[in-house]
Amino acid sequence: MRPLDVDEPTAVGPYRLLGRLGSGGMGRVYLGRSAGGRTVAVKIVHPHFALDEEFRARFRREVDAARRVGGAWTAPVLDADPDARVPWVATAYAAGPSLAAAVTDTGPLPAHTVRTLGAGLAEALAAVHELGLVHRDVKPSNVLLTLDGPLLIDFGIARATDGTASLTSTGVSIGSPGYMSPEQILGKGVTGAADVFSLGAVLTYAATGRPPFPGDSSAALLYKVVHEPPELGELTGGIRELAEACLDKDPSARPAPADVARRLAPEGASRLVAGGWLPGPLVEQVSRSAVRLLNLETTTDGPSGPVGFSSPSVGEGVPSAEPFRPPVTPVTPVPGGPGAPLVPDPRAATEYPHPPTQPAAPRPEPVSAPEPGSAPAPEPVFAPAPEPVSAPGPGRLSVSVAAASTPGRDGRGRRVSCTVALAVAGALAAVTVGSAFVLDLLPGNADGPSASDGGHQPAAPSTAAAVPTAYLGTWEGQAASRDGISIPLGTFRVTVEQAEVGEKIGTLRHTDIFGGVCDDVLTLKQVTKKQLVTTSVGAKSNRDVCNQARHTVRLTPVGDDLLYESDSKASGRPKARLSKLD
Numbered sequence: 001m002r003p004l005d006v007d008e009p010t011a012v013g014p015y016r017l018l019g020r021l022g023s024g025g026m027g028r029v030y031l032g033r034s035a036g037g038r039t040v041a042v043k044i045v046h047p048h049f050a051l052d053e054e055f056r057a058r059f060r061r062e063v064d065a066a067r068r069v070g071g072a073w074t075a076p077v078l079d080a081d082p083d084a085r086v087p088w089v090a091t092a093y094a095a096g097p098s099l100a101a102a103v104t105d106t107g108p109l110p111a112h113t114v115r116t117l118g119a120g121l122a123e124a125l126a127a128v129h130e131l132g133l134v135h136r137d138v139k140p141s142n143v144l145l146t147l148d149g150p151l152l153i154d155f156g157i158a159r160a161t162d163g164t165a166s167l168t169s170t171g172v173s174i175g176s177p178g179y180m181s182p183e184q185i186l187g188k189g190v191t192g193a194a195d196v197f198s199l200g201a202v203l204t205y206a207a208t209g210r211p212p213f214p215g216d217s218s219a220a221l222l223y224k225v226v227h228e229p230p231e232l233g234e235l236t237g238g239i240r241e242l243a244e245a246c247l248d249k250d251p252s253a254r255p256a257p258a259d260v261a262r263r264l265a266p267e268g269a270s271r272l273v274a275g276g277w278l279p280g281p282l283v284e285q286v287s288r289s290a291v292r293l294l295n296l297e298t299t300t301d302g303p304s305g306p307v308g309f310s311s312p313s314v315g316e317g318v319p320s321a322e323p324f325r326p327p328v329t330p331v332t333p334v335p336g337g338p339g340a341p342l343v344p345d346p347r348a349a350t351e352y353p354h355p356p357t358q359p360a361a362p363r364p365e366p367v368s369a370p371e372p373g374s375a376p377a378p379e380p381v382f383a384p385a386p387e388p389v390s391a392p393g394p395g396r397l398s399v400s401v402a403a404a405s406t407p408g409r410d411g412r413g414r415r416v417s418c419t420v421a422l423a424v425a426g427a428l429a430a431v432t433v434g435s436a437f438v439l440d441l442l443p444g445n446a447d448g449p450s451a452s453d454g455g456h457q458p459a460a461p462s463t464a465a466a467v468p469t470a471y472l473g474t475w476e477g478q479a480a481s482r483d484g485i486s487i488p489l490g491t492f493r494v495t496v497e498q499a500e501v502g503e504k505i506g507t508l509r510h511t512d513i514f515g516g517v518c519d520d521v522l523t524l525k526q527v528t529k530k531q532l533v534t535t536s537v538g539a540k541s542n543r544d545v546c547n548q549a550r551h552t553v554r555l556t557p558v559g560d561d562l563l564y565e566s567d568s569k570a571s572g573r574p575k576a577r578l579s580k581l582d
Contacts, residue, residue: 001031012042012088013081018296022141029154031093031296039293040078041093041153050086059087065131072270073124075144075153094151095290097282099206100140106281108209113279114239116272117143118203119265120150125199125257128152129192136190138198139179140205147286149273177221178211182249185222185487193251199260200246201230208233212247216545218512219489223481223572238263467505467524471496471532471555474581475562479510481572482565492564492576496532496555499524505534508553508564518546522553531556536566547571 001019004010008030010017015032022029027045034040049055060082066089067077080089099117103109109117121143128135137154144151181197184190204212212230215221230247232240242263248254255263265272278286473496479489490512499505501524508520519539526533532555538548551568564576 004030009044012044013079013084013090015040015042015079015090017042032090033296038078039093040090041075042088042090043154044086044088047086056082056087062133063089065133068131069128069133071124071127072148073120073150073152074127075151091153094144094146094148095293096144096146096151096286097289098141099143099145099150099202102145102282102285103140103206103209105285106279109206110279111207111239112272113277114203114207115264116269116277117145117150117206118199118239118242119261119269119272121152121199121202122257122261122264123269124150124152125192125195126261129195129257134190134192135195135198136184137176137179138195138202139176140202141176143202145278145282145286147278147283149269149277177218178213178215178225180222180225181251182226183251185226191251192257193254196246196254196257196260197248197251199257200243200254203239203246204230204232204235204243207235207239207243212243217518217547217571218516219481219487219572219574220547220570222487226487466500467496467498467527467532470557471562472498475564475578476581477561477564477576477578479564479574479576482575487572489572489574492574492578493581494522494555494562494564494578496522501526505532507539508536516543516545518542520553525552536568 001021003019004017005020008017008020012030012032015034017030017032019031020028021031021041027043027049030042030044032040032042045059049059063077063080063082067080070076075091075094078090078092081087097105121138125135125138135152135154138152142152142154144153179198179201181190181194184194201212204210210231210233212232213221213224213228214231215224226249230243232243235243242255242260245253245255246260261269474493475496476491476493479492481487481489490510493509493511494506496506497504503524504521505524506522508522510518510520512518519542520536521539522534522536524532525535534553534555535550536553537550538546542548547568547570549568549570551566551571553567554563554565556563556565558577560580562578562580564574564578566574568574
């Protein structure tokens with residue numbers, strides 16, 4: 001658990017917050033305590049979901065259903081407010097590490113512990129599925145190891161995001177690479193069988209210390225889940241057979257959760273827990289966690305800021321007694337007269353990896369906040385989005401949200417920003433429900449460069465020709481793999497500069513569907529009549545998970561766009577149709 005930052009809330013609903021437990025694609029999770037002393041886990045969804053009425057309706061239904069989920073192996077929902085400015089839900093909290101933390105600290109779990117873990121989780125999933133719910137994100141970090149048995153947490157929100165505009169536009173995926181089922185990745189109908197697949201992956205991780213689909217990038221993980229058999233390592237006996245059955249690519253061939261539970265614990269998981277199920281080091285760790293939990297004190301009363309999901313340091317200085325509000329940012333008129341629209345200050349905004357639907361807003365100076373005590377805190381002022389220079393494509397909608405805040409009680413003004421760009425691809429029937437992936441968006445590339453472009457192209461391959469001006473600039477679009485079934489890879493942004501053969505021609509920035517960023521350096525290899533041929537190598541500043549191997553990238557004009565094609569098999573031979581930004 002991490003201590004609260006100065007720009008994070010100190011209270012949500014009736015709960016005082018003690019620290020941050022974690023964060024993910026759906027929101028942040030805090031450790032909270034009620035006035036009566038009960039400790040809870042409070043999940044606050046990302047503010048951009050709060051702007052989506054469809055999400056709110058689904059969230060309300062799923063929370064109502066989650067309240068009915070019982071059983072010994074799930075953390076019950078205790079409280080929620082789907083109608084809050086930023087919706088939240090509180091569940092029971094028990095001291096104990098997550099499965100991910102336990103395996104990282106102590107290594108693979110003993111066979112008896114794995115058997116008990118699997119039986120408890122299978123019984124939990126059976127209870128969830130009986131209510132018509134699908135967890136959709138069963139993974140090691142969503143499993144807690146307590147003295148009283150395993151606990152499955154974090155359900156009731158994932159399904160609420162099905163088909164919401166905010167998901168399909170921001171590239172958020174419900175699930176975790178390496179633990180998602182093939183049908184979830186491909187955007188097909190997701191049933192309880194998807195949870196069984198994830199359970200098989202979790203059991204493999206618990207028993208071996210490694211996931212069944214290892215990889216150094218999200219793209220590699222997703223590709224392996226869809227196309228390759230699981231890597232079960234030294235897993236043997238009945239656990240191996242069960243893991244193989246759960247990890248079957250065909251959902252109909254996987255066992256039901258109740259069958260998994262019976263195979264692991266014929267007399268029930270509770271019988272296995274009663275005899276002691278955790279190894280000594282974990283028992284000691286859980287005991288220490290319980291003692292620390294009892295000794296935790298709430299923070300002193302003070303300004304309670306909003307949850308700064310899209311920036312490491314954003315917040316709003318409002319008294320803790322005021323309602324919880326979504327992040328806001330100063331607004332100011334665009335130069336051009338009093339009738340001009342209001343736009344947010346883009347310098348405080350956080351970038352989201354999505355194809356642009358409008359040019360960047362001007363950079364006005366923010367309105368200065370009044371001196372402390374000179375005026376009451378105003379209600380948020382929402383500004384309309386700036387007018388685009390050219391009309392957006394059919395079926396697209398852009399929403400930009402901004403507002404202003406006043407200083408906190410200590411007199412120090414705190415600026416916050418949350419610029420939400422929601423691109424609703426209404427005309428695209430390939431938008432899927434649940435996984436939030438857009439598959440096969442790339443048009444065909446049958447149209448080559450037109451005759452009118454011929455003046456820009458060299459007459460023949462050259463070893464010293466400059467780059468034609470038609471290629472120059474910054475290009476961006478959504479990428480997908482070309483090996484077998486198309487798998488979405490995220491956003492590609494390519495910058496092409498003037499260069500000669502052997503020189504650096506530009507860069508590629510790949511923002512994957514989980515927010516990870518990798519950069520490549522492009523070196524010009526050849527200029528032909530129809531395309532540029534470059535050599536792409538991972539930048540030295542990349543993370544370890546990025547593909548650093550040298551590969552060939554071809555850039556081909558297609559109408560007004562640029563077709564990107566890579567021969568990197570490790571990355572799924574990605575392909576993207578890029579539109580020019582400048």
